[in-house]
Amino acid sequence: MDTRIDPWRILNAGVGDIHVIRNAGALVTDDVERSLVLSQRELQTTRVDLIMHTECGVLNLDEAALNARLAEDGADPIRTGTFSDLEAELRRGVALLRANPALKTRSAIRGYLYDLSASNLRLVVDA
Numbered sequence: 001m002d003t004r005i006d007p008w009r010i011l012n013a014g015v016g017d018i019h020v021i022r023n024a025g026a027l028v029t030d031d032v033e034r035s036l037v038l039s040q041r042e043l044q045t046t047r048v049d050l051i052m053h054t055e056c057g058v059l060n061l062d063e064a065a066l067n068a069r070l071a072e073d074g075a076d077p078i079r080t081g082t083f084s085d086l087e088a089e090l091r092r093g094v095a096l097l098r099a100n101p102a103l104k105t106r107s108a109i110r111g112y113l114y115d116l117s118a119s120n121l122r123l124v125v126d127a
């Protein structure tokens with residue numbers, strides 16, 4: 001979701017080359033898995049690159065404080081998916097995807113960390 005990241009540029013891809021599924025934290029949610037299943041089963045994509053990044057707003061997010069502010073506005077609390085270890089969360093996300101039998105190419109799921117200050121993409125979990 002981070003506005004500082006252009007997935008097409010960092011993956012050296014053009015319009016029409018890749019599906020980009022984004023959310024706060026790059027978390028593997030039900031809807032991410034739904035989209036990936038459609039990407040692979042209906043549109044024949046053959047790999048998944050899960051990319052998390054440094055300086056992520058979900059990293060160490062204060063969920064209790066956010067939910068207190070939501071409560072003040074009469075809104076229900078949310079689960080933010082906050083995490084404290086970027087690489088551990090990346091490995092967890094890759095493992096979740098690899099465990100999903102609906103994904104056709106589970107052997108081609110990799111995890112990357114994008115370093116915003118260095119503008120570089122580092123492979124953390126190889127296929």
Ligand SMILES: [Zn+2]
Pocket residue numbers: 001002024025026053055056057058
């Ligand atoms: Zn982020």
